[in-house]
Amino acid sequence: MNDIKVAVLGSEGVGKSALIVRFLTRRFIGEYASSSECIYRKRLSIDGRQLNLELYDPCSQAKPSIVHLIRELHLGATKRDVDSVVFLVGNKQDLCHVREVSREEGQQLAAEGKCQFYELSAAEHYQEVALMFSKVVRNASLNGKAKDRRRPSGSKSMAKLINNVFGKRRKSV
Ligand SMILES: Nc1nc2c(ncn2[C@@H]2O[C@H](COP(=O)(O)OP(=O)(O)OP(=O)(O)O)[C@@H](O)[C@H]2O)c(=O)[nH]1
Numbered sequence: 001m002n003d004i005k006v007a008v009l010g011s012e013g014v015g016k017s018a019l020i021v022r023f024l025t026r027r028f029i030g031e032y033a034s035s036s037e038c039i040y041r042k043r044l045s046i047d048g049r050q051l052n053l054e055l056y057d058p059c060s061q062a063k064p065s066i067v068h069l070i071r072e073l074h075l076g077a078t079k080r081d082v083d084s085v086v087f088l089v090g091n092k093q094d095l096c097h098v099r100e101v102s103r104e105e106g107q108q109l110a111a112e113g114k115c116q117f118y119e120l121s122a123a124e125h126y127q128e129v130a131l132m133f134s135k136v137v138r139n140a141s142l143n144g145k146a147k148d149r150r151r152p153s154g155s156k157s158m159a160k161l162i163n164n165v166f167g168k169r170r171k172s173v
Pocket residue numbers: 010011012013014015016017018019029030031032033034035059060061091092093094095120121122123124
């Protein structure tokens with residue numbers, strides 16, 4: 001499996017574009033066009049493997065339960081409680097004086113949704129952002145390999161769903 005598709009979801013202004021742009025260009029620009037969705041493409045080498053990464057930036061999402069939604073979508077598609085790699089990321093760690101969600105709340109939500117949890121700042125640290133995306137890609141890649149070894153029937157419909165989302169406008173960085 002050499003194609004990895006990652007959707008960065010979250011409510012308005014949380015820093016989705018900032019995270020993606022930071023990862024792809026190493027820069028934090030400050031203001032990002034948010035009126036339209038984008039797909040960014042990048043070739044990566046992880047553990048000696050060449051991967052094609054697509055990062056989907058869909059603009060803002062409704063606040064409630066994205067993690068649960070992903071899990072439900074996946075269950076509906078595959079009838080099995082496995083496979084989707086979900087990372088819960090709290091951005092803007094540099095703004096700790098106006099923090100609204102505690103680290104513990106984040107960790108709890110991540111545990112409930114069976115996802116990995118990160119807190120970081122797109123504004124301050126490139127390395128943490130790069131590490132987080134690398135882990136996402138590595139996990140997705142390993143997951144894909146494991147899936148390839150299993151019977152792939154259920155994952156076909158999931159792949160179709162993801163392709164529907166990613167079959168839109170593309171951008172390259
Ligand atoms: N202080 C701080 N500001 C950030 C950080 N990340 C993003 N921002 C700011 O937050 C604002 C929103 O960032 P965007 O990347 O446009 O957020 P978004 O989630 O893509 O926004 P929509 O596309 O409108 O949903 C911008 O003013 C960014 O400069 C961060 O880590 N720290």
